[in-house]
Amino acid sequence: MDIVTSPRIEAMVFDAMFTLLLAKGSRRKMMAKIFLKHLRRIAKRLGIKFRPSKGFARRLMRITKRVREATPPTQDYGRDWSRVNRRIAAEMLGVSEELVLMEEGLAIHQEVLSDPDHYEVPRNIREMLKLAKKLGFRLAIASNQNEADLLPMLAKHKIGDFFEKVLCSDKLGICKPDPDFFKRAYAEIGVASESVCYIGNSIRNDLSAAWIGSRVVLIDYDGGLKINETGGGLYLVKVVRNIEELCDWLGEQAKSPIKGPAKASDAAVSRRAVNE
Template sequence: MIKAVIFDLDGTLLNRDESVKMFIQKQFDRLIKLLGHIPKEKYVRRFMELDNRGYVWKDRVYQQLVSEFEITEITWEELLQDYINQFKNNCISFPNLISMLEELRTNNLALGLITNGKGQFQMDNIKALGIRDYFETILVSEWEGIKKPDPQIFKRALDQLNVSPNESIFVGDHPDNDIKAAQNVGMKGIWKKDFQWNNVEADFIVDDLGELPLIIKNLRQQITKFC
């Protein structure tokens, strides 16, 4: 019997690409007196390139931007602090996020979340999406001292939810850090499709979060039938 569903955050529940794009455009507009010598589209495009979909922390991104664009009116540290303070105000979820979580919770499934990243920053984003209270456990890599794909962070979440791996599903967008890592500890992996990858070996694949409740319902019925 499936008893728990654990989620990744960025690229799975949070539409990070669109959130970053909105943030960086607004940052430029807010700071135009300090950045006005740079074409806006060039600033936005270069930030997105250097950010590498979140896999490069922003201290390095802003140091590079300050150097490349010869920014002298504001420091990279101040730009970074603006990012830390303001990103949460630009969080965009994928469609059907709240209704999906509501339905899973109504079906008596324990819900958890595991995300790599900075602790308070990620918690601010989770709260901004309005989803904090849906999860019985939330593990952020900085606070845990381990990160995906380390199996220990998955096992820690399972222990906190008091479920075994074969009673659990992990939903994520990264083929290795999410799907393969979860499968390696004995969980089923559902891949939230991302244009960056093809031919991902997942137990199930979804385009939309709204597809999850039915998949999980059918899976629970199949497992019960064969028990």
């Protein structure tokens, strides 16, 4: 494995959803609750009977993962999720996709990402952000979320004031995982990509920050993240399990540049590492 030395990190740029803002209870339970409500509405419109089977939440997450991986992203994040949710709903109801309206898929997406009451912040998140600022890191957010939805969430959970910039895909005009999303965000912040550490939770969306020279930290809250070494251009990615580990890592980076993987949780990954 190649050892990579990068410049000292100047800015910490965060993903928002499921990184700074976590589903209350669990993501699976939140998604199951929202989908169940919308599936009942769709079934009623179609005049069909719908009763959730045993293991509904587990089946929903399994179908979601498969459908999402089979749906290539475009530059319209809301429409992408509308298509995904439409296909999920059709499969869960046992009907053809054409019977589920695009606006019904979009309604699911909007409820998942726009209701602050579905979310909470991770334990010690404010302490971590205070530490990062104390250590001299600039803080910003770059998210696929819409600005009109994200800003109220940050305000409700009292973390918005920590960030000098909150950059959303609807304003940037481009979405993750396109590497140009990160280029535009960093240009807005006024920082070179090599001096940024991007902190997220998704290989699918967040890993491409490494393709333009940024360090990437993925927070694996659920312990299910899988990163493969698949060959090609390798990039270093740090995986941490929680905010406490991120705090420890921040302290290390404030003292010295990153010098390759020091622990088993460091992984070399490539552009083809697309597991989520």
